[in-house]
Amino acid sequence: MSASLATSERNDTAAELDVGRLVEPERIHRRVFTDPDVFELEMDSIFGRSWIYVGHESQIPQPGDYFTTQVGRQPVVMTRHTDGQIYVLENRCPHKGALVCPERSGHAKRFMCMYHGWRFDGDGSLVSVPVHSGYDGTSFDPKDPGNGMKRLPRVKNHRGFVFASLSADIPDFDAWAGEGLRGLDNMIDRAPDGSVEVVGDCYRTVQNSNWKIFVDNMSDGMHTSFVHHQMARAAQRTLEKFKGQGRPGGLDVAAMLAGEPDQMAKVDLVAHPNGHFDMAAFAPELKGPEADQYKAALIARHGKEGAEVVLQRNYHNVLMFPTIVMQASLQQMRVIRPLSVDKTLLEIWAFRLKGAPESFLRRAVTGANLANSPSNVVAADDFEAYFRVHAGLKGPQSEWISLHREANRDIPVGTSLKGHSGNSEVCMRNMYKAWHAYMTAQ
Ligand code: FES
Ligand SMILES: [Fe+2]
The missing domain is CATH 3.90.380.10 (Naphthalene 1,2-dioxygenase Alpha Subunit; Chain A, domain 1)
Structure with missing residues (x-):
């Protein structure tokens, strides 16, 4: 539901903005630089659909290390989990959306959201929810991966340089690069x-x-x-x-x-x-x-x-x-x-x-x-x-x-x-x- 809404919004905006006419082979229109709506579309169509550099693996050498940045408008956190692997997660609590990691970098055995105390592992999976009984009899399933911090769908570690994409539907890293x-x-x-x-x-x-x-x-x-x-x-x-x-x-x-x-x-x-x-x-x-x-x-x-x-x-x-x-x-x-x-x-x-x-x-x-x-x-x-x-x-x-x-x-x-x-x-x-x-x- 939310994905299809996002897509239709992007297409409508592209047509309305007439972006196809802003670039000619030897000149470009001023709106490419100054139009806030064009900027918003760039965040979806370029920064949301390309390989974006996140960080270098040497920034997070030990399990528990993390580094936060953004992919387009999306706050993300690059983590080193206890399995030694690097993950790039949305820096967003699945409960009400709060930033889970507000610092630019650090070390944490587990991440705990400051708002209601949900806790997550370095790979994003939900570890615990306080006062769990409140969810008894509801459709909330703590084992559903959708209730963890969401992993970005595409991540590539190229010789230590970590790139990620918000979209699964993009060319492979090597073809893109x-x-x-x-x-x-x-x-x-x-x-x-x-x-x-x-x-x-x-x-x-x-x-x-x-x-x-x-x-x-x-x-x-x-x-x-x-x-x-x-x-x-x-x-x-x-x-x-x-x-x-x-x-x-x-x-x-x-x-x-x-x-x-x-x-x-x-x-x-x-x-x-x-x-x-x-x-x-x-x-x-x-x-x-x-x-x-x-x-x-x-x-x-x-x-x-x-x-x-x-x-x-x-x-x-x-x-x-x-x-x-x-x-x-x-x-x-x-x-x-x-x-x-x-x-x-x-x-x-x-x-x-x-x-x-x-x-x-x-x-x-x-x-x-x-x-x-x-x-x-x-x-x-x-x-x-x-x-x-x-x-x-x-x-x-x-x-x-x-x-x-x-x-x-x-x-x-x-x-x-x-x-x-x-x-x-x-x-x-x-x-x-x-x-x-x-x-x-x-
Ligand atoms: S917003 Fe994170 S626990 Fe509620
Ligand atoms: Fe210069």
């Missing part, structure tokens, strides 16, 4: 021990703009020479000052952003089916005795050629649409949690490559502080650009925004499309093609 997985795999393959782990908690920032404005910017090489020019010039001057005294972590990457508008043209942009993309650039330097040891460990794992392939793929930004943007060679990931049509929460996670030197982790954390933390000197300028885009689009008079840059020059590579240059808007056009497909699917 396709070539879009190569950036994520590249970060894991960089670990000599073959796996990564989360370091500490994440940074969280809130952008006062629509979530897709951030995603667009991830493949927008052209903006760097304008938005980041002042910061990058300061980074260059600082590098000059410290010449011969080591390289202040991360500033070399920051300084690269100060080039001419066509400097990003050399960057490889490749757009994949289902809205994913990767951008290759900004390889961290691997020099010195530590780096040599690391390379030897990587060769031991992948073989000489295999190690070279892993290290040559220097993915700077990798989008797995719609929730994650990896920075594989910088060991970072940003997770997009849209809050409303004009508010977007970003989680910024740093990873340790198991078996790699500690200096790699220091570089990753320094990079996170410099470019992604709430007090960063790089993305702060981006946030201002996102805010201005969203503010400018509120005006209803001019309806369309342009995605024309280097259109009709895309280069097919298998099922993917490579941009004519790093300044191409190919990844944005590709993403809105996927957005359109999700939003108009019946």
Whole structure:
């Protein structure tokens, strides 16, 4: 009953909103960013019907550990049960709907709802109901799985990265991810021990703009020479000052952003089916005795050629649409949690490559502080650009925004499309093609 109601509501809304006409091959309508009804439909049709990143298994190493977040609008909790398995449950008491786990993370032998004391195991099953006699003679069945915390119908643990879906009726994870997985795999393959782990908690920032404005910017090489020019010039001057005294972590990457508008043209942009993309650039330097040891460990794992392939793929930004943007060679990931049509929460996670030197982790954390933390000197300028885009689009008079840059020059590579240059808007056009497909699917 409730499922069919939800479906008919979604279809009616899609037709009423006329979303099919909001995206054209080379331009998109402002309502894609500003219409609260379009946002609500995105939560159903994209965040409710895709593989959404939940968290990493290293966040919950012990039975009883849990981590809470959201899949679209649905609060969820990722748990490690006593059977050692990971579960992703609706963070909702089946009695009257209260959040069972209000904390962001923690450890609990069992979960107890604070409202009337129903208790649940880490796999969601109902353990006990106080004053049980009150249910005698009613249709309530404590053994009915529907009276436990509901498990999300699809969960996939890909090499430690846990994705889930609110819908059972979606493609398998591998079919959905396709070539879009190569950036994520590249970060894991960089670990000599073959796996990564989360370091500490994440940074969280809130952008006062629509979530897709951030995603667009991830493949927008052209903006760097304008938005980041002042910061990058300061980074260059600082590098000059410290010449011969080591390289202040991360500033070399920051300084690269100060080039001419066509400097990003050399960057490889490749757009994949289902809205994913990767951008290759900004390889961290691997020099010195530590780096040599690391390379030897990587060769031991992948073989000489295999190690070279892993290290040559220097993915700077990798989008797995719609929730994650990896920075594989910088060991970072940003997770997009849209809050409303004009508010977007970003989680910024740093990873340790198991078996790699500690200096790699220091570089990753320094990079996170410099470019992604709430007090960063790089993305702060981006946030201002996102805010201005969203503010400018509120005006209803001019309806369309342009995605024309280097259109009709895309280069097919298998099922993917490579941009004519790093300044191409190919990844944005590709993403809105996927957005359109999700939003108009019946
Ligand atoms: S709402 Fe959870 S026990 Fe009543
Ligand atoms: Fe930027």
